[in-house]
Amino acid sequence: MVYRRLEARGEIRGGRFVSGMSGEQFALPEAVGQLRAIRRLEPAGQLVALSAADPLNLTGIITPGERVTGITRNRILFRDGVPVVALEAGEVKPVGSEEPPSPEMMQALVRKSLSPALRARLAMTGHPVTPASLNRRPGKRHDRSEKVAT
Numbered sequence: 001m002v003y004r005r006l007e008a009r010g011e012i013r014g015g016r017f018v019s020g021m022s023g024e025q026f027a028l029p030e031a032v033g034q035l036r037a038i039r040r041l042e043p044a045g046q047l048v049a050l051s052a053a054d055p056l057n058l059t060g061i062i063t064p065g066e067r068v069t070g071i072t073r074n075r076i077l078f079r080d081g082v083p084v085v086a087l088e089a090g091e092v093k094p095v096g097s098e099e100p101p102s103p104e105m106m107q108a109l110v111r112k113s114l115s116p117a118l119r120a121r122l123a124m125t126g127h128p129v130t131p132a133s134l135n136r137r138p139g140k141r142h143d144r145s146e147k148v149a150t
Helices: 003-011 029-040 103-110 116-125
Strands: 014-015 025-027 046-049 075-079 082-088 091-094
Touching: 003 014, 003 025, 014 029, 025 029, 046 103, 075 103, 082 103
Parallel strands: none
Antiparallel strands: 014 025, 046 075, 075 082, 082 091
């Protein structure tokens, strides 16, 4: 009822904007123009990887394919906003299609990006940037050979 009143006032628009979604949808008038512009764009092949624990993990809910469990270690790779590959329980599996993952897709799926602040901190301390160094907490000893027995 609230959305219908807002639509009657001209504050929002009602309709079916996203195909594959059931029911009437509502959007701001400027969003309708943006959705139409996106629909006209050619696919660029842009790859984006997300943690499966991210709130944007709607794989299997509003997108085709199986649901990817929302655990921090699981990851999902999207190409142009469509899920294509998931890393779940240490296994890579296609999502939504049977396309085998390419080396470029695998690299994008497991790549760990460093923030400029973290990169500067690691360079300042002289620690090499390795996957193992990304999992360490600052101020903790990780070399067991230096551990003092009590």
